[in-house]
Amino acid sequence: MISQRRPPAEALRTRPSTPRVLRQRPRTRKHSFVGVLASERIKLRSVRSTYLLLVLGVSAVLLGYALAVMAAGMYDNAPTQQRLSARIADLEEVVVIVPQLCMGILGTLAITSEYATGLIRASLTIVPRRWPILAAKSTVVGALGLITGATAVFGTYAVTRLVLGDRFSGAYTGAFAERLPLLITISVSVPVFALLGLGLGALLRSSAGAIAIIVGLVYVIPMIIGNVPEPWSERLGSVMIGALPREITGDTISTSVYGSLLSPAAAAAVLVAYAVLPLLAAAWLMRRRDA
Amino acid sequence: MVRRAADPPHRILYGVIELHRLTKRYGGTTAVDSLSFTVGPGHVTGFLGPNGAGKSTTLRLILGLDACTSGHALINGRPYASLSRPMHEVGALLDASAVHGGRSAYNHLLCLARTNDIGPARVTEVLEQVGLADVGRKRVGGFSLGMKQRLGIAAALLGDPEVLMFDEPVNGLDPDGVRWIRGLMRSLAAEGRTILLSSHLMSEMALTAERIVIVGRGRLIAEATVAELTAAYPSLEDAYMALTASSVQFGAAR
Numbered sequence: 001m002i003s004q005r006r007p008p009a010e011a012l013r014t015r016p017s018t019p020r021v022l023r024q025r026p027r028t029r030k031h032s033f034v035g036v037l038a039s040e041r042i043k044l045r046s047v048r049s050t051y052l053l054l055v056l057g058v059s060a061v062l063l064g065y066a067l068a069v070m071a072a073g074m075y076d077n078a079p080t081q082q083r084l085s086a087r088i089a090d091l092e093e094v095v096v097i098v099p100q101l102c103m104g105i106l107g108t109l110a111i112t113s114e115y116a117t118g119l120i121r122a123s124l125t126i127v128p129r130r131w132p133i134l135a136a137k138s139t140v141v142g143a144l145g146l147i148t149g150a151t152a153v154f155g156t157y158a159v160t161r162l163v164l165g166d167r168f169s170g171a172y173t174g175a176f177a178e179r180l181p182l183l184i185t186i187s188v189s190v191p192v193f194a195l196l197g198l199g200l201g202a203l204l205r206s207s208a209g210a211i212a213i214i215v216g217l218v219y220v221i222p223m224i225i226g227n228v229p230e231p232w233s234e235r236l237g238s239v240m241i242g243a244l245p246r247e248i249t250g251d252t253i254s255t256s257v258y259g260s261l262l263s264p265a266a267a268a269a270v271l272v273a274y275a276v277l278p279l280l281a282a283a284w285l286m287r288r289r290d291a
Numbered sequence: 292m293v294r295r296a297a298d299p300p301h302r303i304l305y306g307v308i309e310l311h312r313l314t315k316r317y318g319g320t321t322a323v324d325s326l327s328f329t330v331g332p333g334h335v336t337g338f339l340g341p342n343g344a345g346k347s348t349t350l351r352l353i354l355g356l357d358a359c360t361s362g363h364a365l366i367n368g369r370p371y372a373s374l375s376r377p378m379h380e381v382g383a384l385l386d387a388s389a390v391h392g393g394r395s396a397y398n399h400l401l402c403l404a405r406t407n408d409i410g411p412a413r414v415t416e417v418l419e420q421v422g423l424a425d426v427g428r429k430r431v432g433g434f435s436l437g438m439k440q441r442l443g444i445a446a447a448l449l450g451d452p453e454v455l456m457f458d459e460p461v462n463g464l465d466p467d468g469v470r471w472i473r474g475l476m477r478s479l480a481a482e483g484r485t486i487l488l489s490s491h492l493m494s495e496m497a498l499t500a501e502r503i504v505i506v507g508r509g510r511l512i513a514e515a516t517v518a519e520l521t522a523a524y525p526s527l528e529d530a531y532m533a534l535t536a537s538s539v540q541f542g543a544a545r
Binding site: 032035036038039042043046047048049112113117118119121122124125126127128131158162263290291 | 352354355356357371372373374377378383385386388389390391392393395396398399401402403405406408410446543545
């Protein structure tokens with residue numbers, strides 16, 4: 001096929017070695033984003049770490065199941081007086097930390113593995129505008145994050161409801177529709193972590209640095225904030241990612257380690273900012289930085 | 292095959308790389324210093340210079356990976372960054388080991404190809420062309436340097452481009468591979484392609500290249516045909532040694 005598209009070699013050898021007229025070829029076709037998207041899908045699909053992180057993320061359902069069984073056992077063994085006042089935390093919110101971390105790492109690795117191997121230079125060479133790479137990675141990683149998050153959260157809800165029945169004053173026997181908004185916002189926090197990981201990875205170009213920040217945001221910073229004097233504990237606690245799902249749906253609880261100062265709209269804006277701002281900063285830097 | 296009907300009757304290969312006073316400074320050091328030369332089609336142009344002379348930086352500047360401080364580099368009269376699907380016009384091998392070890396050779400090439408709307412059929416074709424068809428489904432992590440060089444060359448050829456740039460493609464190849472690359476470079480040039488080939492192997496260069504560009508400390512030292520150099524000096528190696536004597540930065544005393 002190649003040779004057919006080309007004139008015979010003899011004809012070409014006789015050309016002057018430094019042509020005076022530059023060839024003008026109409027190149028109206030734009031770089032197709034679909035192609036870059038397909039490329040990023042293959043990149044993720046063709047490495048083992050992706051599958052490992054997906055399985056780990058979804059395995060949060062098993063953790064939820066174990067916690068529910070444990071709670072049911074404790075409830076059944078407790079005296080009647082204690083049973084009446086027994087409360088249980090929303091297990092979806094407890095176990096979502098697992099997919100949050102896994103997808104944060106997936107997002108990070110999607111870009112930092114390219115910097116670590118040097119593959120990024122090939123990627124940037126063949127897509128000179130550069131930002132489509134980040135946009136395509138965001139799409140793929142965000143979609144995987146949402147699927148994983150929703151599977152883990154709704155799966156945990158389902159098994160917990162099955163295991164607990166009407167224990168804990170019917171905490172898990174309420175209407176599904178009432179619970180749905182919170183389940184959705186908790187699920188959405190997972191792709192936010194995936195995009196945050198991608199943005200931080202692209203900014204820092206280092207797996208270790210980006211993953212350290214992700215872990216810090218999930219575990220370390222909320223712990224520190226819990227020990228900061230009021231009113232700053234409540235203020236800072238309100239803008240942590242963990243606080244936002246409840247602030248968006250409006251069912252805040254007093255026992256939470258997080259604050260609840262934000263309005264639903266403000267909380268939604270903060271959640272979007274976590275995902276988008278690092279990515280925008282990275283896209284801006286990527287255009288300017290030498291690869 | 293259907294695509295051919297829409298193509299112009301004959302694709303004329305006419306690639307040109309032009310550097311005009313290209314300069315790159317990193318802080319106080321000047322890696323590339325007002326470098327101007329032109330690489331034309333139909334032959335292999337050797338790109339020579341001591342370690343640290345700025346060869347790789349020059350290639351990165353041409354490919355728009357690094358932004359130049361001043362001057363410009365054009366491919367077919369246009370800056371590289373303005374090419375919409377560059378794989379169809381320029382193929383480059385910069386660093387053969389820059390691959391994700393966990394990915395198969397086929398998948399590695401396919402994810403590069405997709406960005407420029409190139410299909411899996413072409414991936415299979417280039418894998419055959421470089422002799423990696425049998426190991427296409429194997430993880431790249433287990434490849435020898437020579438196999439990675441072949442994979443890098445396959446990636447450069449994916450878009451069937453008229454301009455090709457190779458940075459040290461002979462490194463790590465066995466004698467068989469070295470001979471293969473020599474033949475490949477010559478045949479690509481005979482098809483009318485424009486080939487810029489950097490290497491430290493003088494004997495190989497003397498066999499493969501027709502024109503030579505020599506740089507040292509980021510500056511142009513010589514731009515000549517191999518015939519001209521071997522007429523003035525006993526061999527290409529002697530020519531290189533004499534011309535770069537004053538610009539070797541990391542050499543032992545001689």
